[in-house]
Amino acid sequence: MEFTGSDIQPHQVFNELDKFGLLLGLERLPQESNIIYKKRLLDVFTHRANSTTQGLVYGITRELGLEIEQKLLIKPTGDDTKVGLSIKGTKLCVYSDYYNKEFLDIGGVDQEYDLWNLDGNAYTLQEVMNIINGNASIPFLATHLGSDLSERSSTLLECSTSSDALTESLSGKGTVISLDNDAVVEGSEYFFPSRFEKVNTASEVTEAHHYHLDYLSGTITTFVILPRDAYIRYNYRIKELYVESSPVIIGNLQSEDLREKMFVQVEQPNDEPAVDGRPTHFGADIINELLSVHPLTFNK
C-alpha cells in the first residue's frame, strides 16, 4: 500500500519549549522548529507587546513569525542640537527647532514627506535615504543596513532622533557639571531650582543664581555649588539611531492623516471639519482585506 502527499501528516510533539510558550502566551507555529520558536520566545522579553501602536507591531510581528529588522542607521552630522528628525504616523518629519515644534507644537513641521503615498517621494527606503542624504538642510546621514533599498518605507517603525526626557540629579557635583549625555536638545531642558537664570555664555555666570548650559557638550556651569534637590530634565540627540522595520504596518483610524488616505474627504459648510466619504482605492483594499478576516456575519 502506498502513501503520498497529504497521507503523511505532520504531528507536533509537545516539549519544554511549548511549556515556555504557554507561560509567555506564544503558541508554536505549525511545523516550527525548536530553534526558530526559541528565538520568538526570547523576543517576548525584548519586544514587549501591548496596546500601543509599537506594542501591537511587536506582538503581531512575533505571532505571525515575522521579523523586526534594523534597516537604517541615522547619525547627526552638524553641531546644531535644535534640528530633529522623526518618523511619525505615515510621515517622515524634519524640524528646524525640534523641541518647540514637536513637543510644544509651535510652528509645526518644517519638512514633511509621505511614507505611504507612491507619489510622496519617500515611498521606498531609497527615497528616504535620498531625502536625508541629499538635503543640506537636514544635518543627518542615513546608512542602509539591509540589502534591498526598494522596500516600502511605510514598514519603518516610529522613531525620533531625540531621546525621551530624562532627569539627572545635579547635587554634589561641583560648579562645572558634565551631564550623562551630550548634545542636549536646545530648548528641551527644565532646570530646578527654577529661580536660577540661564545665561548665554559661561563667562556670564557671575552670580549665585546664574547657570549656563553648553548644549553640544552637555556641560552646566554654575557660580555656586547647587543645592541638594537640584536637577535637570532634558532630551538629548541620539548619536546612532537604528530605524527598525516590520512587515506589519499599523495605522490609527483616529488619525486624520490615515483617514484622508482611506476615505474621500467631504467638505462641510461653515468651516466645519471635513467628514469621511466613500473609500479611496487604497481604503477599499484595506476594507476588503479586513472583511476577508471577519465575515460579514461577524457579531450579528
Add this chain to the structure above:
Amino acid sequence: MDRISPVTQEVVNTFPDWTRIRTSDQSVGFQLLNSVSNHVENLELNLQRLRDNLYLNTVNLKELSLIHKIDVSAFDFTKEFQNGIFLRYTTPTAKGFYLLGGVETETPIKNIDDGSIATFVNADPDRISSSSSFQGTPISISNNVVTTLTLKLGESNSIYPLNHHHTEGGKFYFILDGGYPYLKLKDQELKRSRIRIVGKNDKDEEDSETLIFPWKSRIPSSKNWKTIEYIEYYDIEDIANDSSAKISIYSEDIQQSDYLSLSNLRYSENRNKIDEFWGIIDYSSGDTPGDSSYLERVEYVTDDVHALLRGTADKFTKQRWRLKKVSGADILDVSDMALIPYQNKFWVIDETNLYLFPLSIENYEKFDKLQERDDETEISINVVTEDVVTGEEVSLEIWHEREISAIEKIKVWYTLPVSGTDVYLTSAGVNEFVNISTNKRILFKGTFPLAEEGTYVIRASVQYEGERTETDCRLFLNRTKKAIKEFDLTSILSGSQTAEGIYFDSNHNLQLKASDNTYYKIDQHKDIMLIDFNNKTVYLHEKYTKVTIE
C-alpha cells in the same frame, strides 16, 4: 551491567579507604553497586537535561518537536495466532522515498521492535545530509600576550574587532595560560583572574560578560557573541613583569587536545569532585601503538583543588581506547571529536568519514575467571601501568600484602585474550613454581607486552610452607571502541575538501568544518517507525515524499 558508571566510585567511597570495594573496580562489592549506580547515572543525566530545560537560554534544542504520522486504517495487519489465541501482529515491511540531489531514493524504514517511545526518540541516525553551508573565517588567536588585549581598535597590533565566524553569533572560547596563581589574596580580598568582554551579542545589542579563570582551563562564554569590540583583564598576576601570561581566543571548539565531559559526574577515591576530559590521540606509523587513533580519558594529576588554583597541576591520560570502524578495522587518522549534548555518545571524523561512538566505559569481560582468586589470599597483583595499549608493556608487581605466612614458591602467568594461550613470567615460559629468593614484600616484578585486544587474565600463585597454595587473579583490558554508526562524508564535501573538525554550534546543530573553511550543517535522519496497531497509525521520524507498507 555492561558499563562502569562514574557514579559508582562515589557510591563505594562510603566504605573505608583501605577496602577492596573502594580501591578495586574488579571487586564483587564494586560490581554489585555498579549495577545500581548505572541507574543513578541515568537519573542524574536526565535531571541535568531537565534542569537545563528549565531555562530558555539552556534549553535542549534537540528535544523532539515534530514527527510525521500516517493513518493506515485501510491496511490490514497480519495477525499471528498460537493455539487459536491471538498472539501479536506481524510487523509489515515499510520503505520510505526521499529526494537526494533531485532523484527519488528509497530507504527501508525499520520498526521499533520494543514499541517504546523512548527507543523511538533516542534512536541513532541512519543517514546524514547537509542542507546548508557557509564560508567563514574562524577566530583563532593562540598564546597572545595578555597585555595586547588593552590595544583597542585602530591601535597597532590590535586584535579587534573579533567577529564570530557564525554571522548570527556564537560562543567564544578562552584559555588563560600563566599569570597564576589564578586565585590570590590582594588588599585583604580574594581575587580571581578574569576578563570582561564588551561587544555585540547575538541579539545585536551592546553587551558585556565577565569570565573567571578558576585554573588553566578552556572557558566558553556563556553568551553568544557576534562581535567582541574589546576585552579588559583584571587580577591576572604581575602582568607588567610576567610576560608568560598568555591568552588564546577561539570562535570554534575544534581540534582541541581534550574536551570537558558534558555530564562531568566523576569523583576521586578521596571523595573530591573532579573534572573529566575526553580527547583524541592520533598516532602515526612510527609511534609505538602503530598507525592508529585512540580516544583518551583525561583527568588532572591531582584532585586537590588548591594545586589547581596554584596552576601547577597538569593533566594526564587515565585510559585509552583504540577506535574501530563498524567493520572492526582500525580508524587511522581521526582529526577531531565532538561530545554529544545529553547523550553518552560522541562523533568522530577522519578525512572522509563520520563515526558515532558510545562514550561509556565498558565493563570487564571474563568475570568468571576471578573465581580462581582465593578470598583470604595474602598476596595481591598490582598493575603499575594502568593505561597501556597495544605495543606497550604492562608492568606488574606481586605483593605479599598481609605477611602472615612464609612464602616459599611463586608462579605468575597471564592468559592472552584472543588465542587463550597461557604465558608464564616466572619460570621461562614453563608452568612451574619457582623458589623465592627475596624476603621483601614485593615478591615479583615483571612486564609483558600487549599484543592482542581484549581482556587479559593475570594470575599469581604462591606456595607456603606445607605446600598450601593461594592464587590472586585480576583482569586487564586492552580497550577498543567500535563505531555504532559510520557515514561517508564524500557526498557532502566537494572537490578536494577534507573534513577538518566537528563541533556543536549554539543552536545544537552539528557543524562540519572542511579544509577550506567551509562549514556544513549536518542533518541527521532516522529511518524508523513506531506502529500503533490498535489505532492503525504509523509514526515516522522523517518526512518522506512517499511511503510503501506491505
